[in-house]
Amino acid sequence: MDIRVDLRSDTVTKPSPEMRKAMYEAEVGDDVYGDDPTVNQLQEKAAEMLGKEAGLFVASGTQGNLVSVLSHAGRGDEIILGDQCHIFNSEAGGVSVLGGVVMYPIATDGEGFLDPELIHGAVKPRDYHKPPTKLLCIENTHNASSGRALTPEATSAMADAAREHNLRIHLDGARLFNAAVAQEIPVSDLTAPVDTATFCLSKGLSCPVGSVLVGDADFIEEAGRWRKILGAGMRQIGIVAAAGIVALDSMIDRMSEDHVNAKKLAEGLAELPGIELEPSLVETNIVRFGVPTGSGDRIAALLMDQSVQINGGGSDLRMVTHYGIDSEDIDFTLIAMKDVMAQVS
Ligand SMILES: Cc1ncc(COP(=O)(O)O)c(C=O)c1O
Known part of the structure; x- marks a missing residue:
């Protein structure tokens, strides 16, 4: 059956006509030599x-996080991160599998915020029984918390706690532009407190592939080595990067439409019997809600019969608005x- 509405994720977005044109016309070179303009x-x-100072084009959000963590922390080092974050839950343990990095999860408050007291408590003392703590990872917007957007103040509070222990701070900003648009602030306000950040081009920004990792020049050089x-x-990856330039020029402001649509969706869903949802908590493009125990898969199947696609689940479901969804x-x-x-x- 033809799917009319695909709410599984903003990763299902397809490139705009302008992106396709830019990709067709892109000037390219061998990027391993640094030659791709x-x-x-x-x-x-x-x-x-x-x-x-510098950026590195990577294949995906997962790769950006992986390259970043491996550049910050070595085998036997520890990183602190939220127990609900994507790096901990949804990246197949890559930093441990490939880098021997120990992940130490701490509780997230339901909005993606990590209590500074928990950060202080998680840092290991200098003791050869313990892995040295090197890095704090945070996430904005916070996917598991219905896309809640962390403020610059919340970001600084976490970063300040980490800096007291000389940790570096990496921000998984897969949907960072959603956070900036929702708060009507420059995205740099959200990255100023951190050392490194990734954002995804192939989510709300609608590109077919890619993420960008940013940090200081030394870090990006090391990250380039890890990417290799x-x-x-x-x-000749400029063919793909060309879409990213179009996205940064033309796809950021329109994300506010996705947020309006998500809010409208949340308000409508909250009125339906059997749905647990607080619409005021929906700030960006992710709507999460509770359904009667164990009914998630059945709901997804019944919706599919009506040409609406979502991911199944147990008692928690998610709908994500994006460039391909209108009012x-x-x-x-x-x-x-x-x-x-x-x-x-
Ligand atoms: C918060 C967050 N970080 C990282 C990723 C990974 O991105 P990718 O699917 O491009 O690897 C995702 C993907 O949904 C995400 O939601």
């Missing part, structure tokens, strides 16, 4: 926007959900 332009532009080790030194799609989804929830509640 389009990649260089994207990296410089991203670094400037995020207020850092991971087999991701890419050649009428939200109306369509709410009508379908009303019918589906009448069947399962």
Whole structure:
């Protein structure tokens, strides 16, 4: 069946006509030699926007986080991160598998914030029984907390705690531009307190591939070495990077539409029987909600019959708005959900 509304993730977005044109026309070179002018332009532009010295184009958000952690911490070192974060839960333990890095998760407060007291308590004393703590990882927006956007103040509070122990700070900003747009602030306000940050081009920014990692020049040089080790030194990759430049020029401001649509979706869903959801907590493009125990897969299957696609689950479901979703799609989804929830509640 044809799917009319795909709310599984903002990763399902397809490149805009302008991106396809830019990709077709992109000037390219061998990026392993640093010769690709389009990649260089994207990296410089991203670094400037995020207020850092340099940038590195990587294949995915997972790769950006992996390269970053491996550049900050070595075998037997420890990193502190939230127990609900993507690096800990959804990146197949890559930093431990490939880098021998120990992950030490601490509780997240439901908004993606890590209490500074917990950060202080997690740092290991100098003791050869313990792995040396090197890095704090934070995430903005926080995927598991319904896309909550951390403020610059919250970011600074966590970073300040980490700096007291000479830790470095990495920000997984897969959806960082959503956080900036939601707060109507420059994205650099959210990266100023951290040492390094990644953001994804292939989520709300709608590019087909890629993420960018930023930091100081020495860090980016080391990150380039790790990217090579991971087999991701890419050649005429300007063809893909070209879409990223278009995205940074033209796809950021429009994210506010995704946020309006997510809010409308949340408000509509909250009225339906069997759904647990607090619409005021939806700040960006992710809507998470509770459904009757164990009914998630059935809801997803019934929605599919109505041409609306979401990921299944147990008792928690997620819908994500994006470039491919308009206000009428939200109306369509709410009508379908009303019918589906009448069947399962
Ligand atoms: C917060 C967060 N970080 C990292 C990633 C990984 O991105 P990718 O799927 O490009 O590897 C995701 C993907 O959804 C994410 O939500």
